Amino acid sequence: MTRHVVTLIPGDGIGVETSAAMQRVVDASGADIEWEVAPAGAECIESEGTPLPESTLESIRKNGVAIKGPIATPVAGGFRSVNVALRKALDLYNCLRPVRSLPGAGGRYEDVDLVIVRENSEDLYAGIEFEQGSEGAGSIIDLCESLGAGSIRRDSGISIKPISVAGSRRIVRAAFEYALAQGRRKVTAVHKANIMKHSDGLFLTVAREVAAEYEGRIAFDERIVDAFCMNLVIEPGQFDVVVFPNLYGDIASDLAAGLVGGLGIAPGANIGDDCAVFEAVHGSAPDIAGQDKANPTAEILSAAMMLDHLGEQGAASRIREAVRRVYADGSCLTGDIRWATGSKEPAASCTAFTDNLIEVMRTL
Numbered sequence: 001m002t003r004h005v006v007t008l009i010p011g012d013g014i015g016v017e018t019s020a021a022m023q024r025v026v027d028a029s030g031a032d033i034e035w036e037v038a039p040a041g042a043e044c045i046e047s048e049g050t051p052l053p054e055s056t057l058e059s060i061r062k063n064g065v066a067i068k069g070p071i072a073t074p075v076a077g078g079f080r081s082v083n084v085a086l087r088k089a090l091d092l093y094n095c096l097r098p099v100r101s102l103p104g105a106g107g108r109y110e111d112v113d114l115v116i117v118r119e120n121s122e123d124l125y126a127g128i129e130f131e132q133g134s135e136g137a138g139s140i141i142d143l144c145e146s147l148g149a150g151s152i153r154r155d156s157g158i159s160i161k162p163i164s165v166a167g168s169r170r171i172v173r174a175a176f177e178y179a180l181a182q183g184r185r186k187v188t189a190v191h192k193a194n195i196m197k198h199s200d201g202l203f204l205t206v207a208r209e210v211a212a213e214y215e216g217r218i219a220f221d222e223r224i225v226d227a228f229c230m231n232l233v234i235e236p237g238q239f240d241v242v243v244f245p246n247l248y249g250d251i252a253s254d255l256a257a258g259l260v261g262g263l264g265i266a267p268g269a270n271i272g273d274d275c276a277v278f279e280a281v282h283g284s285a286p287d288i289a290g291q292d293k294a295n296p297t298a299e300i301l302s303a304a305m306m307l308d309h310l311g312e313q314g315a316a317s318r319i320r321e322a323v324r325r326v327y328a329d330g331s332c333l334t335g336d337i338r339w340a341t342g343s344k345e346p347a348a349s350c351t352a353f354t355d356n357l358i359e360v361m362r363t364l
C-alpha cells in the first residue's frame with residue numbers, strides 16, 4: 001500500500017469538528033495517509049504574526065496535496081481572506097465542485113448531476129480594492145474621468161474586476177478536459193457579457209474559441225448568469241459541466257448545493273498545476289460551531305475527491321458508498337438534513353453521524 005503525506009488545515013468554527021470527523025473516516029477507509037497538521041486562520045495571528053504562515057504553504061508545496069476545514073474571514077475590515085490568499089499563493093486556479101443528488105438528503109430534485117468549474121484567481125476576488133476617500137480611489141476616479149470612461153461618485157469605494165485571456169483560457173480548457181476525462185457531454189459557460197463587455201465579454205470570447213477546439217467531442221452552450229440561476233432552479237438536469245468566472249461560480253455553488261440538500265453535503269477542490277487543496281463549499285458556520293451539530297459529509301466527500309486524486313479509488317468508493325447508505329437509511333442524520341427534509345426525527349450529532357458512517361463503511 002502506498003503511504004501518502006497530506007497537509008491538514010483544520011480551520012475555524014465547525015472546521016475543527018468536520019476535519020476531525022473527516023480524518024477518522026479516511027483513516028478507516030483503507031487508505032494509508034500520514035497527516036501533516038498545519039495552521040491557518042485568526043488563531044495563528046498571535047503565534048505566527050500572520051493568518052497564513054509560510055510554513056503552511058511550504059507543507060502544501062512539499063506534499064502537493066492538502067485538505068482544509070473552512071476559515072472565517074472578517075466582514076468589511078480585518079485581514080483579507082486566507083482562502084483567497086491560499087488559492088493565490090499556490091495558483092489553485094481551478095475550483096471544482098460536483099453537485100449530485102443524494103437520496104435522503106432533502107434535495108428538491110432526485111437526478112441532479114452537474115459539476116461547477118469556477119475560475120479561482122481573478123475577477124472581483126483578485127483583492128485589488130481601494131477604500132473610499134483613499135488616494136488610490138481618488139486616482140482611479142480621476143483616471144476614469146480623464147479617459148472619458150464615465151464619472152464615479154467621489155465617495156465611492158472601488159473593487160477592480162480583472163479577467164484575462166490566459167486566465168480564462170486555462171479554466172475553460174480545464175472544464176473541457178474534465179468533461180472529456182469524465183465522459184461528460186456538455187460544457188456551459190456562464191457570464192454577464194451583455195453588461196461587462198471587457199471582462200465577462202472577454203471570458204465568453206475565449207470560451208467560444210476553446211469550445212471550437214472540442215467541437216464534435218463535447219457540446220458547448222452559454223448562459224447569462226441571471227437567466228442561468230432561473231434555469232438551474234427550474235430544470236437542473238439540463239446542465240452538465242458549467243464553467244464560471246470567479247464571483248458567479250461562488251454564488252452558483254451555494255445555489256446548486258441548496259438544490260440537493262444544502263451546504264452540509266457539498267464537496268469541492270481547488271486545483272493548480274502543482275498542488276491541490278480539497279475543501280467543502282461551506283464556511284465556518286459560527287452559528288453552530290462548538291456544539292457537535294455540524295454535518296461533516298461535505299468535508300468527507302471532499303476527502304473522497306482527494307483520495308481519487310491520490311489514486312486511492314477503492315477507499316474513495318468505500319466512503320461514497322457508505323455515505324449513500326447512511327442517507328438512504330435516514331436514521332442517523334444531522335440537523336441540517338432533518339431541516340431540509342422536514343423530518344421531526346431527532347438530529348444526530350456530528351460525532352454520532354461519523355461513528356455510524358464508519359460502522360457502515362466497515363461492513364463494505
Ligand code: NAD
Pocket residue numbers: 014018069070071072073074083263264279280281282283284285286287288293294295296298336
Ligand atoms: P457558512 O457556510 O459558514 O454558513 C451558512 C449556513 O449554512 C449557516 O446557517 C450554517 O449553520 C449552515 N452550514 C454550513 N455548513 C454546514 C454544515 N457542514 N453542517 C450544518 N450546517 C451548515 O457561511 P457564512 O455564515 O456566510 O460564513 C461564515 C464564515 O465562513 C465567514 O467568515 C466566511 O468568510 C467563511 N467562509 C469560509 C469558506 C472557506 O473556508 N472556504 C467558505 C465560505 C465561507
